[in-house]
Amino acid sequence: MELNERIIRVRKAAGLTQEQLGEVVGVSRQAVSKWESGAATPDLATMARLCEALGVSADYLLLGREAGSEENGEGTVSVASPRTCPCCGRQVAGSVCLSCGYTLPSVPVQGGPRYAVAAYGTPGKVQERTAALEQYVGLSEDEAQLCVGKMDAYYQNTVVLRRDLDDSAAQYLSSRLRKEFLFYPKIVYDAGGPEEDLVQEQPALEAPMPPGDQGLGFGGTVVAVILGVIAALVILSFF
Numbered sequence: 001m002e003l004n005e006r007i008i009r010v011r012k013a014a015g016l017t018q019e020q021l022g023e024v025v026g027v028s029r030q031a032v033s034k035w036e037s038g039a040a041t042p043d044l045a046t047m048a049r050l051c052e053a054l055g056v057s058a059d060y061l062l063l064g065r066e067a068g069s070e071e072n073g074e075g076t077v078s079v080a081s082p083r084t085c086p087c088c089g090r091q092v093a094g095s096v097c098l099s100c101g102y103t104l105p106s107v108p109v110q111g112g113p114r115y116a117v118a119a120y121g122t123p124g125k126v127q128e129r130t131a132a133l134e135q136y137v138g139l140s141e142d143e144a145q146l147c148v149g150k151m152d153a154y155y156q157n158t159v160v161l162r163r164d165l166d167d168s169a170a171q172y173l174s175s176r177l178r179k180e181f182l183f184y185p186k187i188v189y190d191a192g193g194p195e196e197d198l199v200q201e202q203p204a205l206e207a208p209m210p211p212g213d214q215g216l217g218f219g220g221t222v223v224a225v226i227l228g229v230i231a232a233l234v235i236l237s238f239f
Contacts, residue, residue, distance in 0.1 A: 001065055002038065003035075003038075003041060003061070003062065004036050004037065004038040004041075006037055006060070006061055007032075007035050008036045009063070010055075010056050010060075011032075011036075011054065014053070014054050014055065016098065017029075017053075018032040018033055018036070020030075020098060021053065021054075023098075024049070024053040024096055024098055024101075024227070025042075025046055025049040025050055025053055026030055026046075026049065027042075027046065028079070036237060041228045046165060047061065048086065049096075052095040052096050052103070053095075053096050053098070055095070059218035083104060085097040085099070085100060085102055085104065085138075086102070086104075086150055086165055086166065086169040087100050087102045087136060087137075087138075087148075087162065087164075087165075087169050087172060087173045087176075088100040088102070088135070088136055088137060088138030089137075089138040089162075090138055092104060094110065099135060099138070099208070100135055100136045100138070100173075100176065101176075102169065102173075103170050104157075105168070107191070112167070113167070113189060113204075114163075114165065114166070114189070114190045114191075115162050115165045115167060115170040115187050115188065115189060115190050115204060115205065116160055116162065116163040116164070116165065116170075116188050116189075116190035116198050117160075117161050117165065117170055117173050117174055117183035117185050117186075117187055117207075118158050118159060118160045118161060118185065118186055118188060118198060119151075119159065119161055119174075119177055119183040119184060119186070119197050120151050120156045120157055120158045120159070120183070120184055121151040121152065121182065121183050122181055122182055122183065122184070123150060123152070123155075125180075125182055126148055126152075128182055129144075129148050129151075129182050129183065130145055130148050130182065131144075131175070132177060132179070132182050132183070133147055133148070134162070135175045135176075136173060136177060136227040137161050137162060137173070137177075140180060143233075144182045145155040147159055147161070156184075157239075158186075158199040159199070160198050160199060161173075161177075161185075163189070163190050163198075164190055167205060170187045170205060171187065171205060171206075171207070171208055173185075174186075174187055174208065175207070175208045175210045178207060178208075178209055178210055178212070179210040179223060185207045186203040186207055187203055187204055187205040187206075187207055188201035188202070188204050189201065189204045
């Protein structure tokens with residue numbers, strides 16, 4: 001069996017379409033189609049992401065062999081046992097959640113402080129907030145709509161969205177909820193108390209901005225200042 005055939009087999013075993021696999025590893029559906037037709041092969045970095053997403057080893061994907069072979073006597077492929085994504089609560093076959101994008105740790109986190117993520121929403125943007133709660137928190141459409149309604153019942157009504165998270169999962173979830181300023185989340189310690197107490201707690205960890213929304217940075221600030229000066233000179237030239 002060739003590499004392209006193994007990619008097809010493990011993708012189907014993981015229950016993914018070409019488009020879904022492309023989204024996880026950061027390529028187009030057309031690129032996945034070329035791999036599976038044998039017209040192209042993924043580079044090493046992409047191959048590593050493929051192994052993570054599909055829950056198989058590089059030995060199997062590249063060489064077709066592995067101790068405890070993924071291929072059984074019936075010609076099917078065994079992928080990694082499902083785990084639960086701590087962010088959205090869905091089942092994950094590999095190490096990357098295909099729903100919310102969270103990368104699960106190779107070893108489940110044991111012990112340490114536990115956290116809850118609570119948030120209130122931006123006024124309006126009901127559809128966008130509902131979709132974000134479905135994707136990142138794992139709520140059904142009806143549950144997400146009810147949650148948004150509760151947030152909007154009166155201004156800045158804070159709702160607990162997920163509990164019993166480790167620090168990495170709590171910060172990942174918070175950063176995704178802040179995308180496009182849909183929500184204003186906070187991360188609080190979760191010692192198992194009632195939700196009404198959690199929403200009153202002070203933040204225990206910073207809720208980071210999502211990737212790409214970190215502001216202009218030093219270089220961007222310099223460029224903005226230069227453009228501002230140029231614009232001022234142009235305006236003054238007319239007087």
